Amino acid sequence: MSGVPVEPIYGPGPYPGEYPYTRGVYPSMYRSRLWTMRMFAGFGTAEDTNARFKDILRNGGTGLSTAFDMPTLMGRDSDSPWALGEVGRAGVAIDTLADMEDLFADIDLSGVSTSMTINGPAAIILAMYVAVAEKNGISPDQLAGTIQNDIFKEYQAQKEYIYPPRPSVRILTDMIEYTSEQMPRFHPVSISGYHIREAGSTAAQELAFTLANGFAYVEAATAAGVDVDEFAGRLSFFFNSHNDFFEEIGKFRAARRIWARWMKERYGATSERSMLCRFHTQTAGVSLTAQQPEINIARVAIQALAGALGGTQSLHTDSFDEALALPTEKAARIALRTQQIVAHETGVANVADPLGGSDYVEWMTDEMERQAEAIFAHLDELGHGSILEGVYEGIENGYFVGEIADSAYRFEREVNNGNRIIVGVNAFTDGDDGQKDLLRIEAEVEEYQRKRLDDVKLARNDDDVARTLAAVTAAAQDATANVMPAILDAVKAYATLEEVVMAMETEFGTYVEKAII
Amino acid sequence: MAAKRSIRELYVAARSGERRALGRLLTAVERGGPAADEISELAHPDSGTAHIVGITGSPGAGKSTLVGQLVSDLVAAGKKPAVLAVDPSSPLTGGAILGDRIRIEDGESEAFIRSMATRGHSGGLALAVPLAVRVFDAAGYDPVIIETVGVGQVEVDVVGAADTAVVVMTPGMGDAVQANKAGLLEVADVFVVNKADRPGANDVRRDLDLMLDLSHMTGQESETGYRPPIVMASALHGDGSADVWGAVEAHLAHLDDTGLRDGRRKHRMRTEVKARLEQAMSAAADQAMDSTVGAEWLDRAERADIAPTRATNELLALLLNTDLSNIDMQRNQELS
């Protein structure tokens, strides 16, 4: 405000952009380029979302972010009995390639970057994306974007899995191979701690489980014969930003340091890109309160600030009304404005890692790293020297879900006995004037989508569908084959999402969680 | 709301296949008291044929997954299995989380799964488990599988009372040593090394073999020529459940061939009657202590008038001369 010129960096080295990148992945950080303000959205039919996409592009946006509805995320068609009440509610419904064609109609896919938040059926959705592009004369190597595809955290926290862990990782390594060869601009995995934290973990558990999952994917892909530097540079991360300000900043800093060290020392990466932990951050949805919802704006602002001070590459800020429903347009706009204030008014973007060198912040960073390393050591032991095997074992024996449930319960007890203050919930509760203006999704979407699916099924060639689905099963049975080309053929024949899922399920089986409370 | 049905009505309904009625009866069994006694009287003549299989092992050994496999296999083979899954209650609150219920995908499945909490007192379990098994048996379920967690005394007692006792172990948890300490090795008829695809599975097998060799002189093998088999399984991947059940049926055949099954039944009956007797005695002792005459003997012992041994003997004599089901200390007051 006073106009005093500031240097791009203060405090001790190693500086941002220098190994082990504790202070940031790039030398000048936000001074040369602000974080990306990426707001996740989408609901209703593919046509609704397509209209929104075009709106974003008209306004100068270059990134599209796709949310899918629950049946799609679970690999079920809109006419499945499981889909009842869920079609189009939490995101867009995709049953066949026809829906994907609607979703990206009249959009030049060679000129945009598309983020798709889906895991269990990620291979099928990616194949549909490629098929839409090819129909428009765009080859896979022109496609840019990210597919979340982080299956381990599904077993650990988000619970949107289809097959058991090992076959799922087989599909994932097939996708890494396929994108390495065909889609060099596409990020095949976004390793996500966000959902682990939302499920109730501590900051240190979020950090450790997420990075361990990352190590496990690296081990799986290299075991499948892909060179570490071929794909590690295309891995990215996704963290939560919660209420405890300095702990969050310490977590972000520790994440970069740990990833760089492990990639270099344990996995022998030589390319700098392979060592960079670049991540997206979202403010903590679980911290939003239904009581006095407006005060969530303050929470989101502070969490967004922690993300910026922690050196995130992109940021989603939650809307204040999200504790109860999908955000209204006004609430979503306020959320975006909140991070614009952090970016443009507070001055935090002028200096890289402004907290670096603070005894407290450095201690917190070390402490986060220490706790994470203790968890890595446990997983390494569980896996007899393999983090990948340790993660499998931790999933099978309930280690992850048990640890997360313990932390969630501890948190809840602290709130319940008053040892942890949540403003508006267990203290300062005056002034809650109830809920209003919630976004409602109409049930008509469900009917529309079922009708659309019926029409597609009537119009397609059933012989082609049967033949291509049989080929998907055959590819699943052959451990040396890659499932991607067969899936691509099946979706081009307008096989439904669920049909392709089932074609692999006959070989891979389903995953049923052992209930650990 | 449906009218409350009598125990007898529930029993008849359960025998005719109504699962809701069977569920109700099992609750009455768990609560004990006169209703449970009535169920015992009703079910006794209608039961005695089901194959009772006890399955135990430490937490995380994959028992539920294995039992789930066995149950699907049994239903597919046209059988009507029941599972009684016993889980520990919290000693502090008496509450319990029964979180390991086997998932039967088909709602119309012939299997019946019931969870039972230990409710903090093993005495209650010792009464409830055999009666629950008898009710399942009378309702036409066969086999009846009792699943317990852990390798403590309760598990040894419960599983040891089955026709066939299965002990599940996993690599890397020191299970064999634990089981040996707890006395499970003596009661086990079939060993399962689960997660057999893990490193260390063969070590567990070797440890078990060694311990079985050592117990050769004293164990059941010396008497009957039966050596408990060790089955390698991987329940999570669906491997080995057929082998496990094969071993369980082979053991039953062995019991039938050698006439030992009757011995197991006798042992079970003896254990149950003894447990009931102990419970009745314990209740009588409580009552005696709370009675006027009990208070007087206690008082005299406290005043160092007489030794506690004398007070005990006096009260014992009193109890043994009394109708245990209806002790009235007041009437016998003059005896002191």
Place this chain on the structure above:
Amino acid sequence: MSDEPQIRILLAKLGLDGHDRGLKVVARILRDAGMEVIYLGLRQTTDSIVAAAEQEDADAIGLSMHNAGHMTLAPAMVKAVNDAELDCPVIVGGIVPDQDVQPLLDAGVAVVLGPGASAEEVAQSVRDAVAAVNS
């Protein structure tokens, strides 16, 4: 431990919704309140819940709903319970906006627990719902 018969409550997630954090916390809260909790976990159907409620002789069914599907799924659960002639109150927790509470109660849901209900409130509402059925 009281002399009251112990409450057996069945907890489940109905449908595809995978948010089980709240349900697990509630399981522990009810255990600590002295109840026996039969935890069915994720991806249950109304059929699977009714079958378990029969076999376990549950006193109540608790559902946690986070995906805005409650207006379809909760009444379906109530109907399934009534069709099976179970005296089993259905209790719904999770994310239910205020305006949906009365319609759910009208559809036969016994209790709707809002966000921020304390441990005591959760346990007491289960006791009350069970007592109301048995009275």
